[in-house]
Amino acid sequence: MLNVGDSRGAPAKRAGISVSYRFLLTLAAVLVLDQATKLAVMRFLPWSPESPVYSMSGAVKPIPVIDGLFYIVHITNQGAAWGILPGQTYLLNSIAVVTLAAMWFFRRELGCSHPQMQYAMGIFCGGVLGNLVDRLCYGHVVDFLDVHIPLIGYRWPAFNVADCAIAVGVGLYLVISLVLEHREKREMKSGRLKRDGGMGK
Numbered sequence: 001m002l003n004v005g006d007s008r009g010a011p012a013k014r015a016g017i018s019v020s021y022r023f024l025l026t027l028a029a030v031l032v033l034d035q036a037t038k039l040a041v042m043r044f045l046p047w048s049p050e051s052p053v054y055s056m057s058g059a060v061k062p063i064p065v066i067d068g069l070f071y072i073v074h075i076t077n078q079g080a081a082w083g084i085l086p087g088q089t090y091l092l093n094s095i096a097v098v099t100l101a102a103m104w105f106f107r108r109e110l111g112c113s114h115p116q117m118q119y120a121m122g123i124f125c126g127g128v129l130g131n132l133v134d135r136l137c138y139g140h141v142v143d144f145l146d147v148h149i150p151l152i153g154y155r156w157p158a159f160n161v162a163d164c165a166i167a168v169g170v171g172l173y174l175v176i177s178l179v180l181e182h183r184e185k186r187e188m189k190s191g192r193l194k195r196d197g198g199m200g201k
Helices: 009-044 089-105 115-138 161-199
Strands: 063-066 070-077 141-149
Touching: 009 070, 009 115, 009 141, 009 161, 089 115, 115 141, 115 161, 141 161
Parallel strands: none
Antiparallel strands: 063 070, 070 141
């Protein structure tokens, strides 16, 4: 058992605190950015069913960021990404809550002891929580990032900061998982080579 006064316990305690704060601060930053941008869009681009801020010919027109490529719009989405499961707010809220709970329960198995993983998890969970807050407060998700691909005449379904965070979080998690797995295999191989070299002396 480790004594409270043992100096060896201090680094471990500090490490435990930093683990929590990496995840929580990243989650909070994503959530604040997501909600702040949505509030700004609702304030400066008011939406109504009769005049959605999505049509280029509407009463309130989208704001061009890069004309022909990228606009700020204001639409509501009662489904998931790409409008999947429209009107299934209760189901989508349940999925979000179960996902967050599962990630917390299986955090050790998901590799959350690694600092890099904590950032990826914080980004992902911040995105999930951002859209969950929308559904609980408004009954829909606020989308406002509108990307056009002129070469193929395609208009990407509008999305928001939370959607970006979910995609980035998943991508980072996969990349970090591969890097850590490769590093672990390399260290195991290096350890075997050292043991074999020592036995041969």
